[in-house]
Every structure is written in C-alpha cells, then in structure tokens.
Amino acid sequence: MSERGNEAGTVGKALNVLDQVAAFGRPVRFSDLLESSEYPKATLYRLLQTLVQQGMVSFESERGVYALGVRLVRLAHQAWQTASIAPVARPYLDALSLEIGETVHLAQLDHAQVLYVDKRNAAVPVEMYSQAGKVGPVYCTGVGKAMLAWSRIEAQSRIIEQQSYHKFTDNTLTSRRALRAELDIICSRGFAYDNEEHEPGIICVALPILTQGGHVLGGLSVTSTTARHSLESLAKLVPHMKSTVSRIAEDAESWRFPEQIKEHA
Amino acid sequence: MSERGNEAGTVGKALNVLDQVAAFGRPVRFSDLLESSEYPKATLYRLLQTLVQQGMVSFESERGVYALGVRLVRLAHQAWQTASIAPVARPYLDALSLEIGETVHLAQLDHAQVLYVDKRNAAVPVEMYSQAGKVGPVYCTGVGKAMLAWSRIEAQSRIIEQQSYHKFTDNTLTSRRALRAELDIICSRGFAYDNEEHEPGIICVALPILTQGGHVLGGLSVTSTTARHSLESLAKLVPHMKSTVSRIAEDAESWRFPEQIKEHA
DNA sequence: AACTAAGTTTCACTATTTGGAACTTACCTA
DNA sequence: TAGGTAAGTTCCAAATAGTGAAACTTAGTT
Structure with missing residues (x-):
C-alpha cells in the first residue's frame, strides 16, 4: 500500500x-x-x-x-554546488567531451536511482537544467551499474532489492541474480557496459568515480549508438575516461574534505 | 529578532x-x-x-x-521546468543572445528578490547551474526595477518596503522615495536602465515580461560595460528585446494557461 | 587518569497536527 | 431561477508529534 x-x-x-x-x-x-x-x-x-x-x-x-x-530553484543552485560533484567535474567533462566527441554523462546515486547531474553532448551546446536533475534506473544503465558495483555491501544489497527490473529491451537484466552476476563481472573488468539494456541501439561504457578510500562519489559514462560504435570500440575510450575519473576524484576529495585550515599564519 | x-x-x-x-x-x-x-x-x-x-x-x-x-537537484529540475519561464524562453534567449552578442539575463521575482533563472553570454559557453538560481537585489538591478515597476500596487509596496537600500555605488538608489520616483520614470519610458547602480562600470537595459492581463511573468535584460556601451546605445536594442519579450510572454501564456483541452474529438 | 568539547538520547510536558463533518462558493442542469 | 452537484475552505475536540533541559556517551585533549 x-x-x-x-x-x-x-x-x-x-x-x-x-x-x-x-x-x-x-x-x-x-x-x-x-x-x-x-x-x-x-x-x-x-x-x-x-x-x-x-x-x-x-x-x-x-x-x-x-x-x-522558485525557492526550490534557489536551493538547487546551492545543492548542485555543495552536494554534487558537478562543479568540480565541469572542466574535466568539457575536456573529455571535446576530445572524444561523444555524449558524456555525469551521475550520482540518489537512493536507489541514478541522478544525472551534468551532461555534455558534442553536437549541441550544454543544456544543464534541462538534463541535469533527471533520474534513471540503476540496474540497466552504465553509470548505475558502475556505481552500484563499487558500492558498499549494505547499500548495494538495499539498492538491488529496490529495483523494478522492468524489461526495457531484450538485453535488460530482469532479476536480482542476473544483476549480481553482472556486478561481479563489472568489478573484475574494472568498468561497466550498457549493452542496449535501457534503450535499443544505445550503448555506453561507464566508470565509477571513487575516493581513495573506495567510496563511490559518482559515475561517468560515454554514450553512443550501435550505428557508430561497438562495445569494443567504446572500450578503447576507457583509459582516457580513467584518467578523467581519477582527476575528478582527486579534486572532489580536496574540495569536499579539505585539510583543516589552520588559522592563516 | x-x-x-x-x-x-x-x-x-x-x-x-x-x-x-x-x-x-x-x-x-x-x-x-x-x-x-x-x-x-x-x-x-x-x-x-x-x-x-x-x-x-x-x-x-x-x-x-x-x-x-541531491533530492533538491531533482526537485529543482522540475521546479525550473514547471515554475519558471526559462524552458519557454530558452529558444528566444538563444536567438537574442546570438544576434546582439551581449550578456542576456532572464529573471523572475522571488519574494522581494531577483532570481536569475537563465543567462546567455556571447563570449563564453552557457553556464546555467552556475548562474541560474542566483539571487540579487530588486532596487538596483535593471530586471528588478523593470519587474517592480509593472507589479501590482500591493506587491510593489511590499517589495519597496523590504529592500535594504545598501549603497553599492555612487548611483545606487538609497531610499524608497528615490526608488518610487525611478519606477514612475521607468513606467513612462517603457523600460528600465541600470546605470552602474549595482556594480561600477556595468550598465543594462531591462524589460518586464508581461501577460496580456498585465501580470509580471519575469524580466529580460541585456548587460554591458561602460567601456563598450552607453545607456543610449543600449537603448537601441530595446525594440529587438520588446519583440523577444512579447514572444516569450505569448508562449508562456499558452503553456502556463493552456486552453482547456476539450476531449480530442 | 582526569578533563573537555562534540554529539546523541531521554522523557515529562505542550503545542501542533489531524480529519470528519459542516460550510461556502461556483458552476452546471433542468 | 430554483435545485443540484462538485470544488474548495473552515472548525474543533481528540490524538499525535514536537519540544528542550538535562543527562549521557563518545572522542579527543592535557
């Protein structure tokens, strides 16, 4: 009820x-x-x-x-700046998007959902508010699975429980068991694919953004279509994405967990 | 207290x-x-x-x-779409910004403050979240004064009362009386100036966005510097802005107050 | 080991919230 | 124009949820 x-x-x-x-x-x-x-x-x-x-x-x-x-819009401005990694990641997203020329998503976990906090699309100019703030499912998106795979066991279990497992496409994982197995593979592979699991023809590679302590800050993905890429060709971008991800994590950590500033002297 | x-x-x-x-x-x-x-x-x-x-x-x-x-980011996405005129105004802002090549602001009134809901800057790429959501004073900004000038008398009085009248520059209006006089001038002129009243060297022209019924939906401004423009040269943009404003108002009205949709038959 | 500051829990007391029902518009319909 | 129906608003006694001083638990000093 x-x-x-x-x-x-x-x-x-x-x-x-x-x-x-x-x-x-x-x-x-x-x-x-x-x-x-x-x-x-x-x-x-x-x-x-x-x-x-x-x-x-x-x-x-x-x-x-x-x-x-409109009070929400004002609060959101602060929330986006304070609570999300988007402002920190912005320059790195710009650079990555420019270099690889594909759609880039930056996401975070919000309860059991994927929350997109920023996006770059090579073709059209940045469309922040129109895209950031959107939510999507965890179990059938690249960023979702990537973030989930590196989440701590309690959180992971809770989130796995809470998914709807709606079958969007032929490739959608539709059981907790299948998802758990996929998460294992993702962990050993080091990154996640979305093999047309959410939308037919849409594929992506995704990496988690991790702190040094292994805590999941968010996820980064590069999305394309089966017409332009295969999973294998997308995988070639992973090293590039890895360096982006680690730079974002580094900056985010020094921003979110700044060294205690001892009186300015 | x-x-x-x-x-x-x-x-x-x-x-x-x-x-x-x-x-x-x-x-x-x-x-x-x-x-x-x-x-x-x-x-x-x-x-x-x-x-x-x-x-x-x-x-x-x-x-x-x-x-x-992050729940706020999600809510804000909806708020921005639902409660603000930004999504409606977006294409018109794009066009205006492209044609005149100056910084364009779209704002709304939030209680007694100016809330910027969108921005275009010809030189650098769009920075939505970083700018939208910001607030500013009513009594010393172009959009603020423009929106206030066409507000209904009760709201106008209340807002005039609630301003701080902090003297940002030599030109800042610092009394209710001065502001009231300025609002009269703005009404008869048909648009508002910001003559370096908030920041030295920064000037702008601003128009209210009005419904057919005369209700204030928001404000639109074009900002420049004294180095590049005078108030007179900015005023030349007003006709162009007027047409933008009326198109935004038209779209906003049909979106926010749609005709009752009589069963599709 | 003794002290201190930061954060968390308790519990008797109160103020706020609750929701069925009655009331008021506003708009149909005959 | 009366009579009906639906939408929105207000009331108030009962029930619930919120309050905050003080006691307690950690964690970090000296």
Whole structure:
C-alpha cells in the first residue's frame, strides 16, 4: 500500500506533497492532487498552504493551480554546488567531451536511482537544467551499474532489492541474480557496459568515480549508438575516461574534505 | 529578532534549517549550525535527522558533516521546468543572445528578490547551474526595477518596503522615495536602465515580461560595460528585446494557461 | 587518569497536527 | 431561477508529534 512509504512526521508528509506536485510536471488543481493523495482533504489542504507560505510551492489564485515554487530553484543552485560533484567535474567533462566527441554523462546515486547531474553532448551546446536533475534506473544503465558495483555491501544489497527490473529491451537484466552476476563481472573488468539494456541501439561504457578510500562519489559514462560504435570500440575510450575519473576524484576529495585550515599564519 | 521571521510550524522550521545548511555553501558540522541557529540543540538535531532521512540533506558520517541533498537537484529540475519561464524562453534567449552578442539575463521575482533563472553570454559557453538560481537585489538591478515597476500596487509596496537600500555605488538608489520616483520614470519610458547602480562600470537595459492581463511573468535584460556601451546605445536594442519579450510572454501564456483541452474529438 | 568539547538520547510536558463533518462558493442542469 | 452537484475552505475536540533541559556517551585533549 505505502509504496514510497516512510514513517513520516509532518515534515515528511509535506515533502511527500511537494514530490507529488513535482510529479505532475505542470500546474495542478487541488482536486488533482487530492485524487492521487494518501492524505485526507483537510490535511492535504493544510500541507499545501504551509508549502505555499514557505515558498516551496506557488499558488496561482486566478487559476487555482499549484506549481513548484522558485525557492526550490534557489536551493538547487546551492545543492548542485555543495552536494554534487558537478562543479568540480565541469572542466574535466568539457575536456573529455571535446576530445572524444561523444555524449558524456555525469551521475550520482540518489537512493536507489541514478541522478544525472551534468551532461555534455558534442553536437549541441550544454543544456544543464534541462538534463541535469533527471533520474534513471540503476540496474540497466552504465553509470548505475558502475556505481552500484563499487558500492558498499549494505547499500548495494538495499539498492538491488529496490529495483523494478522492468524489461526495457531484450538485453535488460530482469532479476536480482542476473544483476549480481553482472556486478561481479563489472568489478573484475574494472568498468561497466550498457549493452542496449535501457534503450535499443544505445550503448555506453561507464566508470565509477571513487575516493581513495573506495567510496563511490559518482559515475561517468560515454554514450553512443550501435550505428557508430561497438562495445569494443567504446572500450578503447576507457583509459582516457580513467584518467578523467581519477582527476575528478582527486579534486572532489580536496574540495569536499579539505585539510583543516589552520588559522592563516 | 526574527529577521526572516515566519510563524513557522514544524515544516517551516525544518525548511529554515535547510536554508541554513544552504547558506553555508559547503558541508557543515553540527556545531557550526548550532552556533548560528535559533533552535535549541536537541531540536536542531532532530530537524536535521528528519531532513537527512528525507534526503533533503545528506550526512557524511565519516566526517560528520551535513550538506544539501541531491533530492533538491531533482526537485529543482522540475521546479525550473514547471515554475519558471526559462524552458519557454530558452529558444528566444538563444536567438537574442546570438544576434546582439551581449550578456542576456532572464529573471523572475522571488519574494522581494531577483532570481536569475537563465543567462546567455556571447563570449563564453552557457553556464546555467552556475548562474541560474542566483539571487540579487530588486532596487538596483535593471530586471528588478523593470519587474517592480509593472507589479501590482500591493506587491510593489511590499517589495519597496523590504529592500535594504545598501549603497553599492555612487548611483545606487538609497531610499524608497528615490526608488518610487525611478519606477514612475521607468513606467513612462517603457523600460528600465541600470546605470552602474549595482556594480561600477556595468550598465543594462531591462524589460518586464508581461501577460496580456498585465501580470509580471519575469524580466529580460541585456548587460554591458561602460567601456563598450552607453545607456543610449543600449537603448537601441530595446525594440529587438520588446519583440523577444512579447514572444516569450505569448508562449508562456499558452503553456502556463493552456486552453482547456476539450476531449480530442 | 582526569578533563573537555562534540554529539546523541531521554522523557515529562505542550503545542501542533489531524480529519470528519459542516460550510461556502461556483458552476452546471433542468 | 430554483435545485443540484462538485470544488474548495473552515472548525474543533481528540490524538499525535514536537519540544528542550538535562543527562549521557563518545572522542579527543592535557
């Protein structure tokens, strides 16, 4: 029943409503939300009022519709800078993309999903907001599998449990067993493939971004089509990607875990 | 005492803490937050736990530091698409930027501040996340004044009250009276200037983006330096900007207030 | 071993949240 | 225009969740 379940306090409930508004992806009326809400009318109403008052949700009184508030855009700017490796990785992504001329994705794990935090596409200019922030499945994407393969055992198990194993293509892995086996192979190989597992004709190679301590910071992938590349030809890019990944990790570590700055003297 | 005051419920308090974490702009320890917090130790602690559990804040147990969570990046992606005019305006910004070759800003009002939601810079590639999400003052920026000038009287008064009137440069307007007078001039002129009021050497022209009903959707500005332009030469771009603005408004209206779609038949 | 600071848990007390039901618009329909 | 229906808003007693001083546990000094 409680699919996305959480033993929520008030804050959790409010954030659930926020997610719900986000899920519509367009301004919604109260009744639309009520229909798909697990909360009673009065409760939902009050939660929405709270969110509006807080600027997390905007309410257009003329139309009577709710939408996500701009306060989120401001928070996200900070979140992206603080919580993601994207600002650190930016110059390296630029360089990599320029040199190999293929689509590059930078991703992080968000619970049991892949969150894309940056992207480069050789052909068109950077499209950050339009691409960053998107989510995808872990079990059938290159970055997802790469990050999962090097995750710590508890987190890994939890995430493996939480996948949906929807069969997107003929090659999609559709069982926990198959995924576990694949993760083993990925670990010994040192990187992950996506062999048309999510979309037909789309293949990629992916590497995890690891701290010196072996903690997964994120994932980096290069994507192409079967028309232009084979897995083998993509694999040739791995050494190049490896050096990008280690430089990102190095920078990220010194940024996120800076040496204690002893008084400036 | 309660500067950012709100008669907050639990949700408000939690969001205050979220803002506080955001304000640091780097991973922070519990004691850093406690120092600058209005909440007692145990309360702050529990609020943080809630936020972490909800994925709005991430906690790195190794270092014992809190940072904004990636869930925000995901929400922001939706917020930017849903709540901002940026996705609609994107192609028009691209075109305008290309044709006039100067820095272009797209902004919206967020409470009493200017929130930049997109930017184009002819010289260097687009830097969305790094620029979008930034905030600035209303009373000394072109977009701010333009949006304020066409705001409805109640909102306008409220915002005028809430400005800080910090004197950034010799030209900064530093009183409500001066600002009101300037807004009158802007209204009759039809667009706003920023005559080095925020930063020395930086000037701009700005237009509001208005619905047919006269409601302020946002603002558009073209920025340059005194070295390259005078206010008069920037003013020559206004007709071009006017057409951009009206096209954005048109698209935004049909997107945000779509005709009721009568069953497809 | 004794001290100190940082972080975490407890628990009696309270303020907030809850949601069924009643109420108010606003808009159809006959 | 009355009568009906659906959408949105408010009420209030009961139930729940939040509060924070203080006690406690670590971890790091001296």
